[in-house]
Amino acid sequence: MVDNKLYISYNQIHQLIDYAVKHYKLGDNFDPDLLIAIGGGGFIPARILRSFLKAKHGRNIPIQAIGLSLYEELLPGQGIEGIPEAPGTQVTKTQWLNFGGSDSLVSLLGRKILIVDEVDDSRKTLVYAVAELKKDILEQEKRAGMAPGESNTEIGIFVVYNKDKPKAEALDDETMKHYYPAGTTPDRWLFFPWDCTTDINVHTELSKRSFSSL
Ligand SMILES: O=P(O)(O)OC[C@H]1O[C@H](OP(=O)(O)OP(=O)(O)O)[C@H](O)[C@@H]1O
Numbered sequence: 001m002v003d004n005k006l007y008i009s010y011n012q013i014h015q016l017i018d019y020a021v022k023h024y025k026l027g028d029n030f031d032p033d034l035l036i037a038i039g040g041g042g043f044i045p046a047r048i049l050r051s052f053l054k055a056k057h058g059r060n061i062p063i064q065a066i067g068l069s070l071y072e073e074l075l076p077g078q079g080i081e082g083i084p085e086a087p088g089t090q091v092t093k094t095q096w097l098n099f100g101g102s103d104s105l106v107s108l109l110g111r112k113i114l115i116v117d118e119v120d121d122s123r124k125t126l127v128y129a130v131a132e133l134k135k136d137i138l139e140q141e142k143r144a145g146m147a148p149g150e151s152n153t154e155i156g157i158f159v160v161y162n163k164d165k166p167k168a169e170a171l172d173d174e175t176m177k178h179y180y181p182a183g184t185t186p187d188r189w190l191f192f193p194w195d196c197t198t199d200i201n202v203h204t205e206l207s208k209r210s211f212s213s214l
C-alpha cells in the first residue's frame with residue numbers, strides 16, 4: 001500500500017546523485033576537496049558522491065563525518081518502519097570535526113568544502129552545520145594571523161532531496177550560491193532504504209509506485 005510516505009530506493013539515490021553531478025557540473029563549477037557528511041543519513045550519499053567525483057578527476061576526496069541530530073523517535077520503535085519522527089526544537093551536536101582544536105590534523109583554510117546530507121527538510125540542520133563550520137574557519141584564520149574571510153574557504157551543500165516547503169531557517173546568500181539539491185520532493189515523510197528493516201525488495205517496489213503517484 002502506498003501511503004503518505006515517499007519510499008526511496010538505493011537505485012533512485014544513486015541515479016539522482018549521478019544526475020546532479022552532471023547537472024551542476026560538480027567537480028568543475030564547484031570542485032570540492034573535502035566532503036563533510038552529516039550522519040547518519042549523509043554517509044551513504046557522500047560515499048556515492050565521492051565515486052562520481054572521482055570519475056571526473058581520478059582522485060578520492062576525503063570524507064569527514066559530523067553527527068547532528070534534530071529528529072527523535074516519537075515512541076520506542078517508531079521510525080523503524082518509516083513512521084515520521086518528530087522534529088526536536090534544536091539541533092544537537094553528537095560528533096564534530098577534529099579540525100578546530102589544538103590537536104587539529106587538517107586545515108580548513110582555503111578549502112572547498114561540500115556538506116552532504118540526504119534531506120533538507122526544515123533546513124535547521126544545514127543552517128546549524130554551516131554556522132558551526134564557519135566558527136571553526138574563523139578560529140583557524142585567527143590562529144593563522146589572517147583577517148576573517150582571508151582564507152577564501154568556500155562552503156557548498158549537496159542534498160539528495162530538498163523538500164519543497166517553507167523553511168524554518170535560512171542559509172546565507174553566499175552558501176546558497178553553492179546549494180545543490182539533487183531532487184525535490186513534496187512535503188512528505190521520506191522513507192529511506194537504510195531505514196527499512198523488513199523486505200528491501202518490497203521497499204524498492206513501493207518506491208517505484210510512490211514516485212509514479214506524484
Ligand atoms: O532539515 P531538517 O529539518 O533539519 O532535517 C534534516 C535532518 O534530519 C535528519 O537527521 P536526524 O536529526 O533525523 O538524524 P539522523 O540522520 O541521525 O537520523 C536528516 O538526516 C537531516 O540531517
Ligand SMILES: Nc1nc2[nH]cnc2c(=O)[nH]1
Nearest residue numbers: 071119121188189190192
Ligand atoms: N528519514 C527521514 N528523515 C528526515 N529528517 C527530516 N525529514 C526527514 C524525512 O522525511 N525522512
